[in-house]
Amino acid sequence: MLTRVKSAVANFMGGIMAGGSSGENVSGCDLPLKFPYMRPEFLGLSQDEIECSADHISRPILILKETKRLPWATGYAEVINAGKSALNEDQACCEVVEVKKRTGGSTPSRTPTAKRRSSLPNGEGVGLRDSADADGLLFHYWALFDGHAGSGAAVVASRLLQHHLVEQLQEVLEKKVEHESLVVGALENAFKEMDAQIEREKSVYNISGGCTALVAVFLLGKLYMANAGDSRAIIIRSGEVIPMSTEFTPESERQRLQFLGYMQPHLLGNEFTHLEFPRRVQRKEVGKRMLYRDFTMNGWAYKTIEDEDLKFPLIYGEGKKARVMATIGVTRGLGDHDLKVHDSNIYIKPFLSCCPEVKVYPLTQYEHGADDVLVMGSDGLWDVLSNEEVSEAVTGFLANCDPDDLHRYTMAAQDLVMRARGVLKDRGWRISNDRLGSGDDISVYIIPLLHGNRQP
Numbered sequence: 001m002l003t004r005v006k007s008a009v010a011n012f013m014g015g016i017m018a019g020g021s022s023g024e025n026v027s028g029c030d031l032p033l034k035f036p037y038m039r040p041e042f043l044g045l046s047q048d049e050i051e052c053s054a055d056h057i058s059r060p061i062l063i064l065k066e067t068k069r070l071p072w073a074t075g076y077a078e079v080i081n082a083g084k085s086a087l088n089e090d091q092a093c094c095e096v097v098e099v100k101k102r103t104g105g106s107t108p109s110r111t112p113t114a115k116r117r118s119s120l121p122n123g124e125g126v127g128l129r130d131s132a133d134a135d136g137l138l139f140h141y142w143a144l145f146d147g148h149a150g151s152g153a154a155v156v157a158s159r160l161l162q163h164h165l166v167e168q169l170q171e172v173l174e175k176k177v178e179h180e181s182l183v184v185g186a187l188e189n190a191f192k193e194m195d196a197q198i199e200r201e202k203s204v205y206n207i208s209g210g211c212t213a214l215v216a217v218f219l220l221g222k223l224y225m226a227n228a229g230d231s232r233a234i235i236i237r238s239g240e241v242i243p244m245s246t247e248f249t250p251e252s253e254r255q256r257l258q259f260l261g262y263m264q265p266h267l268l269g270n271e272f273t274h275l276e277f278p279r280r281v282q283r284k285e286v287g288k289r290m291l292y293r294d295f296t297m298n299g300w301a302y303k304t305i306e307d308e309d310l311k312f313p314l315i316y317g318e319g320k321k322a323r324v325m326a327t328i329g330v331t332r333g334l335g336d337h338d339l340k341v342h343d344s345n346i347y348i349k350p351f352l353s354c355c356p357e358v359k360v361y362p363l364t365q366y367e368h369g370a371d372d373v374l375v376m377g378s379d380g381l382w383d384v385l386s387n388e389e390v391s392e393a394v395t396g397f398l399a400n401c402d403p404d405d406l407h408r409y410t411m412a413a414q415d416l417v418m419r420a421r422g423v424l425k426d427r428g429w430r431i432s433n434d435r436l437g438s439g440d441d442i443s444v445y446i447i448p449l450l451h452g453n454r455q456p
Helices: 005-014 046-055 152-175 180-201 254-263 386-399 410-421
Strands: 075-079 090-100 114-116 135-150 210-219 222-228 233-238 239-245 289-292 299-303 357-361 372-375 424-425 428-429 442-448
Touching: 005 386, 046 090, 075 090, 075 410, 090 152, 090 442, 135 152, 135 442, 152 210, 152 357, 180 210, 180 222, 180 357, 210 233, 210 372, 222 233, 233 386, 239 386, 357 442, 372 386, 410 442
Parallel strands: none
Antiparallel strands: 075 442, 090 114, 090 135, 135 210, 210 222, 222 357, 233 239, 233 372, 289 299, 372 442, 424 428
């Protein structure tokens, strides 16, 4: 019974995700790509530069060439992994988008009416139309997508998620109601619609794997942070760290996953148990007492071991090695509709939620200095640096920069990526105190909050 599960464990212990680690077409799919592989459009890279950036040995750090390409003098930097996958599976998008009312009360189209304003230098001159009779409104949008088992879902989401958000915000605009709960709902529905589109189109296009999604939206004086996955965002204000997201992992979502397995046991394929034990149960322990817990419990209690408890646990491993059904290490995100337990017909998607957690920060209610920033990073950054280390690094770097230099935020992002990547030594990539550096893709935004206070 455990043959398939053992194979799955062997695969993930070897660093191989179900569906392949790098290729965009591991199943031999002949379907066309929805969008070609790319690096963020705002980087303005040539094809030669994209190819050079994929060097897993030197791992060059890419930065924004022109600050005017992004609003608020946003800083950005990225680096490819150390060989985990052939391509950089992170994607990023940043735009200023105008939402207009629908005309004629027609049913919303799949391509909502939106005007991109990303060419405006630093968002200057961009105001929010926040009166009840206004024709529309503007929002600032930053997003990071961390792909796995291919970059397909991350590329598609980076191109389209903002359009789903526009469609959802049109509903809010038509009701002439401005309340943060409606914006939160618009973000939640945009994620769900994006996930549904990927599922619909996977029979038409080759959209590989899945991705986590971390999105920041500035709208009507508030900063909305939506997170589905294990990327992270923090605000650094006067040296204080304000967490703006929560990582969703098999451990952090244990009770939700176990409850779903309890309520719908057929999803476990008669191979897994929703119960958790401190270690794998051995057949010789049947009839004996052992600690366990289920979805109702935060602590541990004893139960008598039965044959059913010999099944593989729904959640296996600890920390970064924890996996759902011995396959995937994140529990929220977009895509992954075809993901199965290795060599089985057990789908994992029912346990993976596309719904984000949304946190709201009343940005215009605070006075921000030039060194107060929002840091958004994929897990490649946070795997090796803590919130406090990131805060100290960014604060220290900006303190030594000219406050009027708009390049300071991009240079701070570059410095942060360099700290997380480290330097190549005989034993691999190393950071401070000879710790292991990040071998993952790393993408970082540093967004100065001072500019938000200047919006009308």
